[in-house]
Amino acid sequence: MNNQYEPPEIWTHDAENGGKWASINRPVSGATHEKVLPVGKHALQLYSMGTPNGQKVTIMLEELLALGKEAEYDAHMIKIAEGDQFSSGFVAINPNSKIPALVDRSVDNNAAIFESGSILVYLAEKYGVLLPTDGIKRVEVLNWLFWLHGSAPYLGGGFGHFYAYAPEKFEYPINRFTMEIKRQLDLLNKQFEKNEFIPEMN
Ligand SMILES: N[C@@H](CCC(=O)N[C@@H](CS)C(=O)NCC(=O)O)C(=O)O
Structure with a gap:
C-alpha cells in the first residue's frame, strides 16, 4: 500500500x-464573529439548514403540526458553508x-x-406524542434513536466526505466507510421487513 503520510508526533494546524x-x-x-440571531414571532425558533441532520427537526415539527399540535415555529437559515454556525449568537x-x-x-429563560x-x-x-412513555416501549424507540445518531451522521458524513469532498479519492477510507454503510443499510432493510417503522411500535 502506498503510504506517503507520516503523522507528526505533535499535530499542529498550520x-x-x-x-x-x-x-x-x-x-x-x-465564535469567530459577533452576530445576533434573528428572532421571529413564535415560541419555537429553529436555526437550521436542509441537511440530513437539519431535516430531522423540521420533519418532526411538521409531523407535530399535522397531528394538530401547536408547534408553529420560525425557521432561520444558518448557512454552514459560510460559517454562520460560528456567530456569537x-x-x-x-x-x-x-x-x-x-x-x-x-x-423560563428560553430553553436552548x-x-x-x-x-x-x-x-x-x-x-x-411520538415517544412512548412506557419503559420498554420507550427504550425500544430510544435504542434506535441513539443508533441513528451514533451511526448515520458519522458514517454518512464519513462516506460522503471521502467520496465527494476530499481533495483526492483515497481507497482505504472509501472502502471502510462503504462497508460499514452497507452493513447499516442491510440492518435497516431487515428492520423494515418486520416493522412499518424502524422500532417495533406495537
Ligand atoms: N450530532 C449532531 C450533528 C450535527 C451536524 O453535524 N450538523 C452539521 C450539518 S448536517 C453542521 O452543522 N456542520 C457544520 C460544521 O461542521 O461546521 C446532531 O445530530 O445535531
Whole structure:
C-alpha cells in the first residue's frame, strides 16, 4: 500500500486541508464573529439548514403540526458553508456550532436545545406524542434513536466526505466507510421487513 503520510508526533494546524469544507474546519471551538440571531414571532425558533441532520427537526415539527399540535415555529437559515454556525449568537445556543438548534421561548429563560436527537426527544415530550412513555416501549424507540445518531451522521458524513469532498479519492477510507454503510443499510432493510417503522411500535 502506498503510504506517503507520516503523522507528526505533535499535530499542529498550520494549513487548510484542501477539501470542500476546509474553510469551516478548524481545531478550536467558539465564535469567530459577533452576530445576533434573528428572532421571529413564535415560541419555537429553529436555526437550521436542509441537511440530513437539519431535516430531522423540521420533519418532526411538521409531523407535530399535522397531528394538530401547536408547534408553529420560525425557521432561520444558518448557512454552514459560510460559517454562520460560528456567530456569537449561534454559539450561545449551541457551543458545538452545529445545526440544528432550537430555542423554546415559551419556557423560563428560553430553553436552548441542540443535538438533533435531544431536540426530537424534547419536542416529543413537550407535546406528549411520538415517544412512548412506557419503559420498554420507550427504550425500544430510544435504542434506535441513539443508533441513528451514533451511526448515520458519522458514517454518512464519513462516506460522503471521502467520496465527494476530499481533495483526492483515497481507497482505504472509501472502502471502510462503504462497508460499514452497507452493513447499516442491510440492518435497516431487515428492520423494515418486520416493522412499518424502524422500532417495533406495537
Ligand atoms: N450530532 C449532531 C450533528 C450535527 C451536524 O453535524 N450538523 C452539521 C450539518 S448536517 C453542521 O452543522 N456542520 C457544520 C460544521 O461542521 O461546521 C446532531 O445530530 O445535531
